[in-house]
Amino acid sequence: MNLKISGHHLDITPALREYVINKLDRVIRHFDQVIDVSVLLSVDNHKEKERRQKADITVHLKGKEIFVESCDENMYAAIDMLIDKLDRQVIRHKTKLQGHAHEAIKHQEHQELPAEPLQ
Template identity: 70%
Template sequence: MNLTISGHHLEVTPALREYVLTKLDRVTRHFDQVVDVNVLLTVEKLKEKERRQKAEVTLHVKGKDIFVESASEDLYAAIDQLMDKLDRQVVRHKDRLQDHHHESHKRTDAAGGVV
């Protein structure tokens, strides 16, 4: 898995990097076929009172790219919201990949044919 963590108008400190890594562990625990992860942490400098912290992630899995973004006044809160959204999308993608329309064991005989 390739991981890129970058900041826009922000220096990515080791504490921020470690926080993102610990949160990403939850996502990779649910789905291990992650190819590439790009995380972008941004501080939008609007007015002094309206500073917005924004976190974005692009997750490249086999066959699909998943993009999620979240904004908050606190960067750590934005990362938490981001990982919650990403976790839901990854679990949904994993469910779609699984074939839920297989033949049940009751419907097949011992020779392997369908009854």
């Protein structure tokens, strides 16, 4: 798995990097076929009194790409919400892959066809 953590208007401290990695372990525990993960942590200062912390993640899986974002006043809370959303989406994707909507042909009951009269 390739992991890229970057910041926009924010320095990525070792503590923040370690926090993201520890949280991502939960997602990988559910689904281990992750190819790439790209995390973007940013701070938007639109208004002087309001600082908005934003966390985005893009996870590239085999055959699918999942994008999740979350915002909060606290970066750690934004990361927690982000991982919760990502975990739900990964579990939903995993159940779709493993879903058995139709029973396999070998497990279906065989219906006997009436014998055709010999001529």
